Amino acid sequence: MASGLGEASDSAACPFCAGNENMTPPEVLVLRDEGDPGRLSSWTARVVSNKYPALVPEVSGPEITDENYTARHGFGAHEVIVESPNHLVDITLLGEGQFEAILRAYRERMLALRADERFRHILIYKNQGIEAGATIEHIHSQLIALPIIPKNVLEELAGAKDYYQSKGRCVFCDLARKESQQRERVVTENADFIAVCPFASRFPYETWILAKRHAPFFERNTPQDESALAALLRETLIRINRCLSHPAFNYIIHSNPIDEKGSDYYHWHMEIIPKLIRVGGFEWGSGSYINPVTPEHSAQSLRQALP
């Protein structure tokens, strides 16, 4: 990984920079590049508990209810995946090998947390840039393990199940196949993965990445999958940067809830949302989204963003 290039200036005070490891809670995972003993840092990616967690594993207890309201304690896990030892603020400055390390860190933490039977769902997401909700600029992503299956995931599961019951096929498999044939909304693809601006998407340049073969669980990716995904994710984010002048963005990994076996109808995928427009009263009131850029136009622009 290049050092110096793209680094911001305030690494001395940054809790995610190499050398400042004592500024974070203890590590739950550290990845090291065994093939590079001469490197400056002793780690390539590290995962720590969030210092300001939304949910914590230590609390428990009964629900609190009165006649009208029910509350429960904020049980869960909230971790931070530090994506580089260097003070970079844009993930695309990393090489493919470092993207692979990040995807491996996601997988290893998901597998470790699955072992805790209290968890029912694990959500991994990245906020890059202030507009996307980041409060620390050093590149990182986050993991939240929940004792419930959240609303948006339940809705997506129900929609996928309906489709499966009506057609006998996984809707995400169909989407990947149809888009790959039709080309109009494809950003880029390789043998294993495809990046598309989905039909009727909510946001300008919203891009999803899907495996071409049926795959309910992100955490069952093989190292070969991770290598192919790392290349496609990095290329897609570079296209977004070039096309849209380095926008803030979120990405979210949607994976099957934790259970013994994966479903035939649900298929993990990654949703990338560049933060280009503000969500206003119409969207909050309706749950519908006014998207001023068609996905067909978004995909075409992203296809043209690299030679």
Add this chain to the structure above:
Amino acid sequence: MASGLGEASDSAACPFCAGNENMTPPEVLVLRDEGDPGRLSSWTARVVSNKYPALVPEVSGPEITDENYTARHGFGAHEVIVESPNHLVDITLLGEGQFEAILRAYRERMLALRADERFRHILIYKNQGIEAGATIEHIHSQLIALPIIPKNVLEELAGAKDYYQSKGRCVFCDLARKESQQRERVVTENADFIAVCPFASRFPYETWILAKRHAPFFERNTPQDESALAALLRETLIRINRCLSHPAFNYIIHSNPIDEKGSDYYHWHMEIIPKLIRVGGFEWGSGSYINPVTPEHSAQSLRQALP
């Protein structure tokens, strides 16, 4: 209404300022202050079609479908309620009488659009400030009439119906009564309306305004209701301004979908969302919201924001 105070400087180019009426599409409603013939402007509030509409009444035609996707034309109405003839950027600079005129404009347009049988739901909302999605600073709100009942409204209706079937009472009536008794989450109230920071609300300082008596339809407000609501809404927004240093905000009117008679279980209300935090990957992925300020604390701060 005071002129000069709080006015921004660029009214010459503003399509919503008095004198620039020819910069907007034709009026669908104009309100005038008949008691003040000496006033500078000939109108107090005006409603026009949105010059850049998300939906338009002129299109129609069949759905467009293929094997996987269904689209329909963007049929609907999209109107702008200009809230003052003067170039104000903060609605709280208006007096109660002008708030009443705005609420009356909402009601009159909802009643007029109900007559078109193609519409099933009408949503009124306000985006004040760039962070809230406003693209023109001159104070205004918007109305969108839809040929469908949107997702968020369907979910709210379903939840309210469940509650009614289980308890035999309207959940919003119960909420207003319970909060008024308990006081902890009340911002302010008068004889007819109450402003509360709801239990388990999504956002810091999120505030809802509800009628104390059961009222499914916003557009059935009487002039007396509008007078009481104008006073409470203005006071609530002033409290938010003082407490939070004039944040950008959205408000959204949730009203019963258009049908012959109102339901026993649904009750119109207004949701006010100050834009204080960014929505990030966790919220987009889960549909749950991490709110760093409890509604109890929010309500206490808003109660203390005025002597």
